[in-house]
Amino acid sequence: MKKFTKLTSAVVPLNIENIDTDQIIPARFLKATTREGFGENLFRDWRYENDNQPKADFVLNDPTYSGQVLVAGKNFGCGSSREHAAWAIQDAGFDAVISSFFADIFKGNALNNGLLPIQVSDDFLAQIFKAVDSNPKSALEVDLENQTVTIIETGAKESFEINPYKKSCLINGYDDIDFILAQTKLIAEFEQARG
Amino acid sequence: MSKTLVEKIWDAHVVKSEEGFPDILYIDTHLIHEVTSPQAFDGLRKRGLPVFRPKQTVATADHNVPTLNQLLPIKEELSRYQVDMLTKNCAEFGIELYGLGHPFQGIVHVIGPELGITLPGKTMVCGDSHTSTHGAFGAIAFGIGTSQVEQVFATQCLLQSKPKTMKIEVNGELGKGVGAKDIILYIIAQISAAGGTGYFIEYAGSAIESLSMEARMTICNMSIEMGARGGLIAPDQTTFNYIKGREFAPAGEEWDKALAYWKTLYSDADAKFDSVLTFNAADIAPMITYGTNPGMGMGIQEHIPATAAQPETEKVSYKKALDYMGFDDDASLIGKSIDYVFIGSCTNSRIEDLREVADFVKDKRKADNVTVWIVPGSKQVEQQAKNEGLDKIFEAAGFQLREPGCSACLGMNEDKIPAGKYCVSTSNRNFEGRQGQNARTLLASPLTAAAAAVTGKITDVRDLLEKV
Numbered sequence A: 001m002k003k004f005t006k007l008t009s010a011v012v013p014l015n016i017e018n019i020d021t022d023q024i025i026p027a028r029f030l031k032a033t034t035r036e037g038f039g040e041n042l043f044r045d046w047r048y049e050n051d052n053q054p055k056a057d058f059v060l061n062d063p064t065y066s067g068q069v070l071v072a073g074k075n076f077g078c079g080s081s082r083e084h085a086a087w088a089i090q091d092a093g094f095d096a097v098i099s100s101f102f103a104d105i106f107k108g109n110a111l112n113n114g115l116l117p118i119q120v121s122d123d124f125l126a127q128i129f130k131a132v133d134s135n136p137k138s139a140l141e142v143d144l145e146n147q148t149v150t151i152i153e154t155g156a157k158e159s160f161e162i163n164p165y166k167k168s169c170l171i172n173g174y175d176d177i178d179f180i181l182a183q184t185k186l187i188a189e190f191e192q193a194r195g
Numbered sequence B: 001m002s003k004t005l006v007e008k009i010w011d012a013h014v015v016k017s018e019e020g021f022p023d024i025l026y027i028d029t030h031l032i033h034e035v036t037s038p039q040a041f042d043g044l045r046k047r048g049l050p051v052f053r054p055k056q057t058v059a060t061a062d063h064n065v066p067t068l069n070q071l072l073p074i075k076e077e078l079s080r081y082q083v084d085m086l087t088k089n090c091a092e093f094g095i096e097l098y099g100l101g102h103p104f105q106g107i108v109h110v111i112g113p114e115l116g117i118t119l120p121g122k123t124m125v126c127g128d129s130h131t132s133t134h135g136a137f138g139a140i141a142f143g144i145g146t147s148q149v150e151q152v153f154a155t156q157c158l159l160q161s162k163p164k165t166m167k168i169e170v171n172g173e174l175g176k177g178v179g180a181k182d183i184i185l186y187i188i189a190q191i192s193a194a195g196g197t198g199y200f201i202e203y204a205g206s207a208i209e210s211l212s213m214e215a216r217m218t219i220c221n222m223s224i225e226m227g228a229r230g231g232l233i234a235p236d237q238t239t240f241n242y243i244k245g246r247e248f249a250p251a252g253e254e255w256d257k258a259l260a261y262w263k264t265l266y267s268d269a270d271a272k273f274d275s276v277l278t279f280n281a282a283d284i285a286p287m288i289t290y291g292t293n294p295g296m297g298m299g300i301q302e303h304i305p306a307t308a309a310q311p312e313t314e315k316v317s318y319k320k321a322l323d324y325m326g327f328d329d330d331a332s333l334i335g336k337s338i339d340y341v342f343i344g345s346c347t348n349s350r351i352e353d354l355r356e357v358a359d360f361v362k363d364k365r366k367a368d369n370v371t372v373w374i375v376p377g378s379k380q381v382e383q384q385a386k387n388e389g390l391d392k393i394f395e396a397a398g399f400q401l402r403e404p405g406c407s408a409c410l411g412m413n414e415d416k417i418p419a420g421k422y423c424v425s426t427s428n429r430n431f432e433g434r435q436g437q438n439a440r441t442l443l444a445s446p447l448t449a450a451a452a453a454v455t456g457k458i459t460d461v462r463d464l465l466e467k468v
């Protein structure tokens, strides 16, 4: 798994709430049998017209915005459990997603792929959107070790929560399978004891 | 110490619990399908691992399959490849597959219960968010991502932190024309599409207890639509009666043993929930959604809430949703003309749903402006419907009875709703593009969908029931 420690980057703002995984990657693009190549179809129907012309007013098509951090409205990643959503975001070049609320399954999927979901307060989220509004190049610093996000221009800083186990996985690039595989003996014993 | 039902089942499945780490939770049954498993099988191959407990894994093909001429090769190349890949992977790793043509094939959440694979007290997972359906039996069942599918393949366990628990009680009697789907759409509209996030929900109360097993599945199915990790209902005589005699259900001495255990599966009287909500069944009307998340629902006689009445931060998203649907603030939906009716999906494609619809449309015909698809949840449901002659009723009504699969629930297979068209659907998601690019979905119960099919517009089914 990809390691994550610290990141300084401009952001791509997507100020919409309840973004579900069907928007992140529509079902018709789930036919692939590998993990790669989903980035092209990230937010497909918001990003392109039916004839595949890019929609100029969609933020991912706007060269003003760039960066490795996607910032989105509340309840990001709700709906379908498709991990393809996390893969698509990562494949499109993002390393972290910031929102004031994440759906559970999406959050887990992101963490399992080394994509950092950062939950901030509604107020801090509004501050980020405001900073980007007035200066599209406004950058954030994400520090996983210290669990903080800083809006560099204003110096505003907030800490975020992350499960300590997940944090060490991200920093070291381990995944859950590595962790559980070391304990299969215990699992077999558990099965035996249950009969 | 008194425990909730979730805690009882959870604690019985913890292989290891260590401070600072998620629990290692043992998974009894792993259900898989063609869309979310290929990358997990690939991962196993890369690590050189077998499936740890292949006998506890069951596969079916449902999301990507056509619902007409299922025995012909799948036309669309990528879909065919994905379904073939499942067949190949199951053979290689020793997993039982109920693929196309098998008498047990169907939507993964329909076949588990009908085959007696879904049982009280189990832990069950699937790479699909509606795995919560199986909670109707008093099981801990939840959806997982593909990395976790790989984890379960490799170890039959998952790393999971213990969820918070919520109890939702619905008491009293439902009115005429109001069913399980209306209960759950009502609850979601009340607490929002994120209102259950982080929780496992136990549904209880007299209105829930009086529901059939299939109706309970409809309720638990949509737990994820309020963000919950899962939903469940304590097993009771209704549950035991449903399970008895099914293909893989315990029998003989095994049955007695299982039953004795199942009877211990309830939340203790003084168990503490992290949150408790109570609703009154009599307040629930037939429901319909008007927006692009399942929380945007209302009683069918109500008017669409105004954008101005939404919280400041939500106005833009709310307006975007109404624009997508082509609806205005304060509008009533009654009488609004529609184009498609889809009766199917893991929410409402079981035999009782089909019976209810058939009963209603008997001697009626669909309106000319509507295309109606009825897609049974499984081969067994399809067969049962034919045995009961429901196919004849549907045919006479101008409804198309198709073959089992997820169908128009998600715009992945061939069954898509065209852009701009309105579809009254018994499925569970009304997201933008869910049923096809720019398709507009209105979620409702099978009865409300059937009423729309007959009149060609959004209709309060109670008006039609009155005339009978």
Ligand code: SF4
Binding pocket: B062, B063, B107, B108, B109, B128, B130, B345, B346, B347, B405, B406, B409, B410, B427, B428
């Ligand atoms: S019917 Fe719809 S919701 Fe259910 S498993 Fe299939 S795609 Fe998912």
